[in-house]
Amino acid sequence: MTPLGTLMGSVAARPRDPDELVRTYAEGPGPLEGFRVGITAARKVEEQTALFTRRGAEVVWAPALSQSPNHVDADELRAATARVLAQPADLFLATTGVGMKGWFDATREWDLYDDLVAHLASAEILARGPKSVGVLRRNGLRELWAPDSECFDDVLAHLRGRDLTGKRIVVQEHGQSLSMVAHALRRQGAEVETVAIYRVERAEDPGPLFALIDQIAAGALDAVTFTAAPAVASLMEAAGSTGRRDEVVSAFQSDVLACCVGPVAAAAFELWGVPTVYPERSRLGAMVRLLETELPLRRRGFTLNLATGATLLLHADAVLLDGVEVHLSGAPLAVLNALVTNPGQVVSRAELLTLLPSGGAGSEHAVEMAVARLRAALGTRSVQTVIKRGYRLAVA
Template identity: 70%
Template structure:
């Protein structure tokens, strides 16, 4: 699969993620954060890892739970083509693809012939999982990049004169036809082996729901474990006229969290910044998320003139450690006031910050301020006559 640095194991048949669409927020470094998940498989593990750290999860799978569809006849024909002539260079891209290919060859009674044929070639492997699949069948790689990036494999060959070289490229879920064309421009004869193709999610409803959450900034981050999931989410967002909104959200406050650089590269065409760990593994991605997300959304602590401490962490509001529940209008007013603690914020500015659907008058601001004072204490919000309101802070 293109960009699938973390190969997910299929879920047990018939299982569904418990509380997958709205897991309970608990205690931990991610408490108060909502995180979207696009993975189709091994999703229970990811949800558990996030909820164990206090996060609330929103699941919207972008790909099928069984996305790797193998066309047996096509794979057999591609194998025959590989065996038809000596191979000078073999590019191995994914562990799951290699294992599937070798397993099918074994079922056809062709494994020894295929392995013997490939061991005469120089082998470049994208990462440790493809290396492991090769060595399991007695094959040894010439070189593999530390980055686990297929671009670096191609960089190893870029600029070389490959005239007369026969190269076999194992594809990984999506076509590598452009790679084949680039290698042919260097003089090589290229054969691609498509082991499997990625399949779209069967029921796109949850994905559309996640798209709405992203566009409305109701999630703090979204995780991606495969580049095709990025493409699938953007395609789905475009189909409902939400692609620009999703891109804007990712460019602003919603963090796109990727399992590795290949998945992250899928966002480059959209100008979306991403976060990914040094090691392309699910656990490393979650660990980085628990460290960096709170620092990006660090809790804002303000000492009020009343002697109380106000703490904002994500969507949570705490007053002297006690949670304060606010409806959207007073919450919007509070966000404007804490952005300029101790300074006056005008009524028109507060009115503009109120959620859509709120009555468009200064009376709506007065009602929101009244509710905010009821929640935080009457002396916490000061009225400045003919000017507006300010948060009373301890200077």
């Protein structure tokens, strides 16, 4: 196994003592003064920590993934490269900028760079997001299409209606196996070759992550940040191994905000019914600025003007309608929290079901009952039914 750092350059230095989780900073009051933020990143952690502490936040760091550079099996990558070059490619799917850079750097060492670039140039190129687009263009390649969402699922959706019979598709993997993607494309008649540039590995020492899970379950953090989908999977796997997964999910659904760098990491939480926030641009600075707005808002309370003319105020678990406290049980409160996350936007019954205290057990009738109780508390016109789609909060 060859460290990917030898192919892609070194990774930024990290705090030397992973057991020293809580780090406090006295740089004067800032917009995040008094908030505690968990960081699960293994890369660029010092940059992220500085961005938060500069704003007054207290940071708890626990890497969910390996602190070492991602690893690649150089022999395996060279063999995959040979297979790619052996036959013309009709389509090429680029998924990560770091992966593409690593592949190009490796082929330079093997004197295969020009061959690979020329080979890919003859294919229709689809790219998952701006980072992969940037690397492709710097190497003289041009993508035909890339989704605005930066989600690989949308790349697949773009191909779903096409006849791929006999087409040879090369897929650059993004640190985790895309074998299921390959199977889906093969069902459409394609011949698929996957190329594993690197593999994402779990953190060497899970102790800090277990400690972070304890703090999430206890509601001792205001937010936890995620910069990669595998970090979400690693944290939930670790929570399951300690028997605290349900507590972690419950905490994320109520007191602790799960903040992701983009839609790809956020999508990894959908399996668990965890609501997330992420910035429009998948950038570290944008994620920090989003929390700079979101966390104080959550602490002060969230005010909405309903279409009925009433004013709704939410603060933690307290709900006030025109200044009068409304007592809601777990299910209608969970529905309300989901609806106010994006006021006026439709939330499906299936999604609401996963957010109920039952965790998705039962039928959608449970959602209907929760909505009925919420309407009884806030007014019958407070929640609108959108036929065949779900429900939305009726806001002014």
